[in-house]
Amino acid sequence: xxxxxxxxxxxxxxxxxxxxxxxxxxxxxxxxxxxxxxxxxxxxxxxxxxxxxxxxxxxxxxxxxxxxxxxxxxxxxxxxxxxxxxxxxxxxxxxxxxxxxxxxxxxxxxxxxxxxxxxxxxxxxxxxxxxxxxxxxxxxxxxxxxxxxxxxxxxxxxxxxxxxxxxxxxxxxxxxxxxxxxxxxxxxxxxxxxxxxxxxxxxxxxxxxxxxxxxxxxxxxxxxxxxxxxxxxxxxxxxxxxxxxxxxxxxxxxxxxxxxxxxxxxxxxxxxxxxxxxxxxxxxxxxxxxxxxxxxxxxxxxxxxxxxxxxxxxxxxxxxxxxxxxxxxxxxxxxxxxxxxxxxxxxxxxxxxxxxxxxxxxxxxxxxxxxxxxxxxxxxxxxxxxxxxxxxxxxxxxxxxxxxxxxxxxxxxxxxxxxxxxxxxxxxxxxxxxxxxxxxxxxxxxxxxxxxxxxxxxxxxxxxxxxxxxxxxxxxxxxxxxxxxxxxxxxxxxxxxxxxxxxxxxxxxxxxxxxxxxxxxxxxxxxxxxxxxxxxxxxxxxxxxxxxxxxxxxxxxxxxxxxxxxxxxxxxxxxxxxxxxxxxxxxxxxxxxxxxxxxxxxxxxxxxxxxxxxxxxxxxxxxxxxxxxxxxxxxxxxxxxxxxxxxxxxxxxxxxxxxxxxxxxxxxxxxxxxxxxxxxxxxxxxxxxxxxxxxxxxxxxxxxxxxxxxxxxxxxxxxxxxxxxxxxxxxxxxxxx
Numbered sequence: 001x002x003x004x005x006x007x008x009x010x011x012x013x014x015x016x017x018x019x020x021x022x023x024x025x026x027x028x029x030x031x032x033x034x035x036x037x038x039x040x041x042x043x044x045x046x047x048x049x050x051x052x053x054x055x056x057x058x059x060x061x062x063x064x065x066x067x068x069x070x071x072x073x074x075x076x077x078x079x080x081x082x083x084x085x086x087x088x089x090x091x092x093x094x095x096x097x098x099x100x101x102x103x104x105x106x107x108x109x110x111x112x113x114x115x116x117x118x119x120x121x122x123x124x125x126x127x128x129x130x131x132x133x134x135x136x137x138x139x140x141x142x143x144x145x146x147x148x149x150x151x152x153x154x155x156x157x158x159x160x161x162x163x164x165x166x167x168x169x170x171x172x173x174x175x176x177x178x179x180x181x182x183x184x185x186x187x188x189x190x191x192x193x194x195x196x197x198x199x200x201x202x203x204x205x206x207x208x209x210x211x212x213x214x215x216x217x218x219x220x221x222x223x224x225x226x227x228x229x230x231x232x233x234x235x236x237x238x239x240x241x242x243x244x245x246x247x248x249x250x251x252x253x254x255x256x257x258x259x260x261x262x263x264x265x266x267x268x269x270x271x272x273x274x275x276x277x278x279x280x281x282x283x284x285x286x287x288x289x290x291x292x293x294x295x296x297x298x299x300x301x302x303x304x305x306x307x308x309x310x311x312x313x314x315x316x317x318x319x320x321x322x323x324x325x326x327x328x329x330x331x332x333x334x335x336x337x338x339x340x341x342x343x344x345x346x347x348x349x350x351x352x353x354x355x356x357x358x359x360x361x362x363x364x365x366x367x368x369x370x371x372x373x374x375x376x377x378x379x380x381x382x383x384x385x386x387x388x389x390x391x392x393x394x395x396x397x398x399x400x401x402x403x404x405x406x407x408x409x410x411x412x413x414x415x416x417x418x419x420x421x422x423x424x425x426x427x428x429x430x431x432x433x434x435x436x437x438x439x440x441x442x443x444x445x446x447x448x449x450x451x452x453x454x455x456x457x458x459x460x461x462x463x464x465x466x467x468x469x470x471x472x473x474x475x476x477x478x479x480x481x482x483x484x485x486x487x488x489x490x491x492x493x494x495x496x497x498x499x500x501x502x503x504x505x506x507x508x509x510x511x512x513x514x515x516x517x518x519x520x521x522x523x524x525x526x527x528x529x530x531x532x533x534x535x536x537x538x539x540x541x542x543x544x545x546x547x548x549x550x551x552x553x554x555x556x557x558x559x560x561x562x563x564x565x566x567x568x569x570x571x572x573x574x575x576x577x578x579x580x581x582x583x584x585x586x587x588x589x590x591x592x593x594x595x596x597x598x599x600x601x602x603x604x605x606x607x608x609x610x611x612x613x614x615x616x617x618x619x620x621x622x623x624x625x626x627x628x629x630x631x632x633x634x635x636x637x638x639x640x641x642x643x644x645x646x647x648x649x650x651x652x653x654x655x656x657x658x659x660x661x662x663x664x665x666x667x668x669x670x671x672x673x674x675x676x677x678x679x680x681x682x683x684x685x686x687x688x689x690x691x692x693x694x695x696x697x698x699x700x701x702x703x704x705x706x707x708x709x710x711x712x713x714x715x716x717x718x719x720x721x722x723x724x725x726x727x728x729x730x731x732x733x734x735x736x737x
Contacts, residue, residue: 010144015152019144174319181323184212185330192334198478199246201338202233205331207242209305212327213320215312219245222303223263224477230255231474238280240311248281249474259292263301269294269325272316278308286310293324295332302477303335304328343482346374351489360497361407364394367464367490368403374479374486376450377401377470381490382411383462384454391419391463399439401470418451422463428453429484431475437467445469450483454491461494537583538590540610541603549601550613550662558616559657563629564669565593568649568681570608572642585638585648592636596628611669619656626654626684633682651676652684 013019188208195201202220209218219235232245255263262271276290293305305328309316316324350370357363364381371379380396393409413419422428428451435449450466464487468475533545541549553560567573567589574582586608593610594602601613612629614622629652638648653672657665672687679685 010140013144177319181212185323185326188212188327189330189334192331195334195338198335198338198342199233201331201335203242205305205327206234206236209307209327210236210240212323213307213316215309215314216307217310219306220303221250221306222476223301224474225300229474231476235306238285238310245281246473247471262292262294263304269296269328270321272321276308278310288313289316291316291324293328295328295335297332297336302332305331339478343478343485346370346482347485347489350486351493354490354493360494360501361394363493363497365403367486368395368397371464371466371483371486372397372401372403374482375473376466376475376479376483377468379464379466380406381462381464382409383494384460389413396465399444399469418449419463422451422453423460425453426455426458427488428455429480429487431480435467437469447472448475450475450480452483452487454487454494456488456491456495459495461491461498464490535590535604538587538604540590540594541601543603543605546601546603546605546611546613547662550665553613553615554657554660554662554665556616558619559660559665560616561614561619561622561654561656562665562669563612563614563625563652563654563684564605564666564673565610565612565629565650565652566673566677567608568645568651569640569643573640573648576640576642588636588638589632589648589650592632593629596632597625600625622654626686629684645682649682651681653687654684655687 010019191208192201192204195204206218206220210216217236217240220233222231222233223229224231228251230250232248232250235243235245237243256273256276258271258273262268271292271294272289273291274289275287277284278286278288278290288309291305291307293307294301295303295305305324307324350367353366353370354363357366360383364383367381368379378397378401381394382391383394384390385392391411391413393406393411395403396406396409398404411419413423418432421430430451432449432451434446436443437445437447437449447468450464452464454461454463464483466483533541533548535542550560550562567585570582570585573585577585586604590602590604590610593612597612597614599618600615601611603611603613605611612625614625618625633645633647633649636648640646640648643649651673653669653674653676655665655668655672660668668687672685675687676683676685
């Protein structure tokens with residue numbers, strides 16, 4: 001039998017390792033083995049519980065020996081699987097060593113599988129135990145070992161459940177944090193959508209990134225794939241405050257290979273480098289993790305967030321990495337949309353402002369203002385003069401960026417290598433770095449310089465120039481894109497303005513020609529009208545004009561008077577002196593008649609017959625007018641051998657229009673003239689007029705002779721009176737008088 005103290009010691013063991021530590025030495029003695037191996041995890045072995053208690057133990061040893069040959073080189077042994085648990089096997093092995101040894105080989109599930117325990121055992125009286133005692137000891141040991149195994153399994157199960165519960169709690173907490181983060185991101189998205197300018201978005205994104213990742217430094221870099229330039233926007237200083245870094249220019253090749261490879265990648269968004277040197281404006285300030293979160297549009301990377309843990313030295317969790325990617329996508333989406341909207345808004349506002357300008361020069365001034373509003377320090381627009389082959393200034397900027405009138409500026413394009421390509425290359429647009437910058441032909445600095453040719457429909461209209469003399473900021477690809485589009489808008493407006501100007505000049509020329517032709521036509525019409533109203537020989541009014549005026553005047557009250565005059569014996573005058581002399585006679589007589597009838601409408605009715613239409617306001621001076629007429633013969637004093645008077649004489653008949661129409665007035669005057677002819681010519685007969693139902697008989701006025709001095713003096717007095725009074729009223733239609 002085994003000692004009670006040994007069994008009690010086994011029972012007091014609190015776990016499998018302590019049981020093995022205390023039991024294995026005794027087991028080796030009980031089994032009387034030179035070597036004792038404890039195998040755990042041989043699933044192929046047959047459990048001892050399936051063997052009957054009275055079975056041949058030697059057969060059991062043989063069976064175990066056969067099963068173990070595939071695993072361990074043995075000579076003989078015994079296998080035991082407790083309660084059908086395939087994770088514990090005990091085997092007694094024989095060997096040549098004089099000192100018994102114990103080796104424990106544990107299951108693959110046990111992390112100590114590859115370790116082994118070996119102990120030298122002293123030889124005692126226990127080594128003489130029989131086979132029944134060995135089996136009993138093994139069964140008792142197996143039960144204790146199973147108990148500790150079950151307890152360990154229960155403890156492991158409780159630990160596993162506790163671990164699962166803790167993991168579920170962590171997952172739930174992560175979900176809560178994700179929900180809160182999503183809400184924060186939604187609020188950030190709303191705040192970013194309110195930004196009006198990209199600079200506002202840059203600063204807000206950098207500051208919000210520090211909020212959702214406490215203790216991290218953040219910065220936003222703008223990337224220009226075309227030039228490889230990287231421009232700072234806003235970052236974080238060593239104290240965790242926002243720093244303006246818009247003046248800082250980085251180079252793409254200064255980045256680490258991991259970051260450059262990520263930028264060249266099509267889909268990589270986040271790069272984290274551990275144990276990296278941390279910088280502040282090219283100066284090393286510490287060591288920690290450094291991260292790049294890339295912002296992309298449909299063409300590739302446009303910017304990235306740079307982050308590090310200089311301030312907190314905390315690691316970046318997986319959840320924070322997901323949050324970073326989500327945040328960067330939001331910022332990228334808002335930024336791309338904002339830049340596109342700004343482009344469209346800038347082009348639209350610029351187009352409207354220039355279109356509202358009154359002329360091309362003012363449109364150029366508006367264009368310069370718009371370019372400066374885009375963040376450009378200085379700009380200028382020059383127009384092409386195709387006749388002189390020169391560029392003419394419009395508006396530009398001085399050395400401090402103030403807009404000024406540069407109309408006196410002339411530039412020879414063939415003398416400037418920057419301008420020469422513009423004259424032949426359509427859609428010319430170029431930005432030069434570290435270019436010399438000038439003001440009034442004087443070098444005033446170095447910086448980037450933009451030159452754009454203004455082409456439209458294959459025609460060159462001018463050029464736009466711009467630089468960064470004052471701020472020294474790099475021109476971003478966004479600015480270049482907008483200015484490239486804007487230059488096309490300016491070119492199209494220039495084409496429109498010049499077309500409109502040419503059209504206006506053409507219209508003005510046509511208007512002037514039309515006005516000139518109209519004036520000439522009016523003058524010609526006036527001349528035609530005058531010719532149609534005047535007698536071409538004498539210049540007096542003709543019968544047509546006479547008929548028109550008499551009809552108008554007879555419709556008025558009081559009515560006018562009419563004198564019809566006929567030159568005596570004029571046919572004989574033509575026969576004697578000839579028709580040219582007759583024409584001269586008519587002209588002289590007409591001039592004298594017009595002078596006597598000032599204020600009246602004096603007309604040649606045809607041949608040697610004339611008329612004087614006397615307006616109503618001159619009728620009170622009728623006697624004076626008649627006196628003037630009686631003196632005409634002596635005034636003109638034209639010899640006439642065919643006349644009984646020896647000189648040219650005339651006969652006249654007067655009639656008043658009172659109570660008559662124009663036809664009756666003319667007939668009455670004509671009858672009076674006929675009476676004068678009947679009475680021997682060289683006289684004036686005044687027809688009677690009906691006034692208040694009374695009729696006056698006609699009477700005859702004889703012209704004064706040279707011997708009748710008294711009558712001549714009276715006539716001269718009447719002539720003087722007519723001359724004085726006849727100038728007071730002139731009819732507007734009597735232009736021939």
